[in-house]
Amino acid sequence: MEQLLSRPEIQSAVVPFLIALVVYLGLQKLTATAWLWALLAAFLGSAALINGLTLTPLTGTRKIILLIIASFFTATLLPWVMPNRNLQRRFTTIASQIALLWVFWAVLTRMDSAAMVLFLVGTISLVLVLEWSFVRVAEQPAQLHGAGVSLLLGVGLSTTVAASALLGQLALALAAASGGAFLGWVLIGNARGQTASQPVTVIPYVLAPALLGVAAVIFARLPWYALVPLALIPFAVSLVPQKTESRFLHALLSSLPGLVIAIAVALFVWQSSDSASGY
């Protein structure tokens, strides 16, 4: 069993997918945010298998895991405390930027001024684009999850081929978890209505790809420009017309644009990093 659970495909695909599906199916009658709890449970399980859940030493990767977990709690609980939607949007943007600074502070302090400015401009832009485009799809479950799955899949695949399996596995685990919750929604919908109607509920989908993508650029060798098309996935998905009653067709149509972009970016990164040579 231990050998089975140590396999990357089990840790990053099978386990999170199954956990998310089961939790979603179990909770969808109880709460509109069943998908958030499903993703949280799945990510906790995967992160424990991939990297363990110890906090010391508090490396950048461990900070990322901690922040992603915190983002799920924030997304679920904050609407009760902060019902104003504009405030939620500002909170999402500011909190995401603070999170990025916290994770990469040690590296930032060693950068020269020009590099630091580029980092700040780049990460602020990334967070703003993700936040703006995910809020566009927040009230459409198929588009929200289609964008989430594709974006995380793109970050995961690109990061894995760009020299960090650890970061890639974390992103792929979240993608698989999103896929599991998405399948649950396709099968039975959500008995409690809208799966996400508050802007802050998209914070996990904004923060996780931003943290993992930027970490792959800074700590591994993902080219920064790979994040540009990936960041536009939610916007591309938002352009899909909402004219079908079938949840299955809706899910398929909402996933396609994002999946095409995600796979194209991963292939591009693979080719440009000479991954085919192996070692």
Added chain:
Amino acid sequence: MKKLIIITALACLPLKAVLAADYSIDPGHTYVSFAINHLGFSTMRGKFDRQSGSMQFDPAAKKASVMIEIDATSIDTGHDKRDAHLQSPDFLNAVENPTITFKSTAVTWNGDKLASVTGDLTILGVSKPVTLTVVAMKCATHPFNKKDTCGFDATGSIKRSDYGVNYGLPAIGEVLDLQIEVEASK
């Protein structure tokens, strides 16, 4: 005037004693290399190309210490892509932890020569005690630059999981065999 000369000479004595014991590591003749089992097929070898540090050595007083700082980004296994992977968060996370350090805490002697050096090896922010066995040592005047020079070869081993480097276990070996050659002069 005589008094001044005597006082100055006496004042310099302890300073001379300190300076005499301090050796600066010669990065051009210091090598930190390792070997690790690769998937059970063969032994993979690598080294670090940049290191610095200092050594104190006083065999008369049976006192010695070694401090080495290794640039984690200088890892070299002869394959660019593998070196990039080794510097990623999967292994050394060299961007976040650019320096590996070894700071000795105790030594044992074999006559006037070091027999072993025990110290704290710090990788990824985790410090663990490691004992290096000194297999050869010589201190003499360097024939070319005429400096007092000491050099030694040492071996040891560590478990990378002790430092949180768990990627690829157990397929990629857990034990790293270390081989260190140091030359230092003053």
